[in-house]
Amino acid sequence: MTADPTTTPAREAAAWRVLETVPDPEIPVVSVVDLGIARAVEVDSSGEQVTVVITPTYSGCPAMRMIEDDIRTALGAEFAAVEVRTVLTPAWTTDWMSEQGRAALRAYGIAPPEPPDPQLSAPGGRRSLPVLGTGRPAACPQCGSASTERVSEFGSTACKALYRCLSCREPFDYFKCH
Amino acid sequence: MTASTSPDDAQSLVDYLLRLGDTTLVLSHRLSEWVGAAPTLEEEIALANVALDLLGQAQPLLARAGEVEGLGRDADGLAYLRDAWDYRNLLLVEQPNGDFAHTMLRQFLFDSYAVELWSRLATSTDATLAGIAGKAVKESAYHVGHSGEWVIRLGDGTTESARRTRDAVADLWEFTGELFATDAVDEAIAASGVAPLASELEPAWRDRVDAVFADAGLEVPTRQWMQSGGKQGRHTEHLGHVLAEMQFLPRAYPGSTW
Numbered sequence: 285m286t287a288d289p290t291t292t293p294a295r296e297a298a299a300w301r302v303l304e305t306v307p308d309p310e311i312p313v314v315s316v317v318d319l320g321i322a323r324a325v326e327v328d329s330s331g332e333q334v335t336v337v338i339t340p341t342y343s344g345c346p347a348m349r350m351i352e353d354d355i356r357t358a359l360g361a362e363f364a365a366v367e368v369r370t371v372l373t374p375a376w377t378t379d380w381m382s383e384q385g386r387a388a389l390r391a392y393g394i395a396p397p398e399p400p401d402p403q404l405s406a407p408g409g410r411r412s413l414p415v416l417g418t419g420r421p422a423a424c425p426q427c428g429s430a431s432t433e434r435v436s437e438f439g440s441t442a443c444k445a446l447y448r449c450l451s452c453r454e455p456f457d458y459f460k461c462h
Numbered sequence: 463m464t465a466s467t468s469p470d471d472a473q474s475l476v477d478y479l480l481r482l483g484d485t486t487l488v489l490s491h492r493l494s495e496w497v498g499a500a501p502t503l504e505e506e507i508a509l510a511n512v513a514l515d516l517l518g519q520a521q522p523l524l525a526r527a528g529e530v531e532g533l534g535r536d537a538d539g540l541a542y543l544r545d546a547w548d549y550r551n552l553l554l555v556e557q558p559n560g561d562f563a564h565t566m567l568r569q570f571l572f573d574s575y576a577v578e579l580w581s582r583l584a585t586s587t588d589a590t591l592a593g594i595a596g597k598a599v600k601e602s603a604y605h606v607g608h609s610g611e612w613v614i615r616l617g618d619g620t621t622e623s624a625r626r627t628r629d630a631v632a633d634l635w636e637f638t639g640e641l642f643a644t645d646a647v648d649e650a651i652a653a654s655g656v657a658p659l660a661s662e663l664e665p666a667w668r669d670r671v672d673a674v675f676a677d678a679g680l681e682v683p684t685r686q687w688m689q690s691g692g693k694q695g696r697h698t699e700h701l702g703h704v705l706a707e708m709q710f711l712p713r714a715y716p717g718s719t720w
Contacts, residue, residue, distance in 0.1 A: 340518070342597075372594060375593070
């Protein structure tokens with residue numbers, strides 16, 4: 285980097301680099317940038333005041349307050365003033381998750397979200413219910429087998445469902461496509 | 463707010479937001495009563511997850527109500543420091559959990575309504591409400607898949623589970639009319655483009671209920687008379703018990719933080 289580190293773009297890049305070190309409190313192997321929670325960064329002309337725009341994953345996600353605090357603490361080391369602003373629109377989607385984030389989830393034992401297959405019928409083949417638009421895991425994150433079954437639509441956190449691998453028999457979490 | 467609002471419009475918006483916020487809050491509380499008592503671990507987690515989604519919807523709805531009201535009340539102030547007659551939730555959601563069939567049927571009747579409502583509110587002229595709805599519609603679509611599957615499994619299950627589900631229909635059906643009953647608040651709010659008329663949601667709701675009941679082997683009641691009043695603050699005796707538990711701590715220790 286030969287550019288002047290005090291310019292606004294350079295300070296914003298610095299803020300992003302800090303954000304990339306702020307982990308999700310529930311899934312510490314992915315950062316708030318990987319998850320697409322941190323949406324935008326603005327640094328004022330003094331280079332000392334930073335505003336971070338974040339969006340909640342699920343309406344009631346209890347980690348949001350902690351994420352806010354963690355961002356404030358991390359950026360506080362480099363900026364005199366940190367503001368964290370929460371916006372609801374556009375609504376967060378798992379499409380915003382980075383490739384790096386998906387790979388990190390897999391390595392951690394969580395199957396990353398996959399877009400729902402429109403050909404699949406609702407669970408149990410019931411015609412009266414909407415297809416759950418949350419996809420299903422492409423493969424078991426432990427052994428790579430594509431043969432998996434759902435144990436429960438709801439898992440240890442709002443963003444996950446519980447699956448089981450039919451090849452290695454290990455249970456695993458699936459990050460729901462949302 | 464996109465346009466200037468008269469005091470009447472603002473009051474209608476506050477009332478409407480309270481109806482939505484109180485409904486999601488009270489149902490969230492009801493579901494959380496299952497924690498520690500659900501029939502299986504997976505279901506306990508599911509009920510707690512749905513409760514959390516609903517609580518997450520209630521918080522910004524009540525915050526927005528307080529903001530429009532302009533009396534300095536935040537979401538906590540509205541949730542913890544109002545009495546039953548100031549609550550505007552639907553009667554359906556304050557009904558006791560009963561057995562698992564009652565809870566799942568109540569949830570299915572509500573989820574089927576919520577998914578239609580949120581999908582329309584996503585284009586509300588109130589930007590905050592539209593933002594909340596954009597998230598909530600995805601959550602409700604997930605919830606209705608879960609509760610609907612249970613209604614089918616229980617209704618089409620054993621003799622005992624079918625009997626209990628039929629009993630739940632008999633007990634809860636009279637509270638479904640209020641979901642679509644339209645009063646002056648609904649009309650004012652629909653006229654300003656904030657929300658659809660409640661009655662517009664009924665055909666789509668009814669289609670889903672008919673289809674799931676058919677799969678579940680349940681009959682849709684033909685009885686016409688419906689109980690209402692929750693949206694105007696006239697509640698069944700059950701709401702007071704919910705609030706007594708939910709509000710105890712902030713009432714006993716005002717302003718306490720931890």
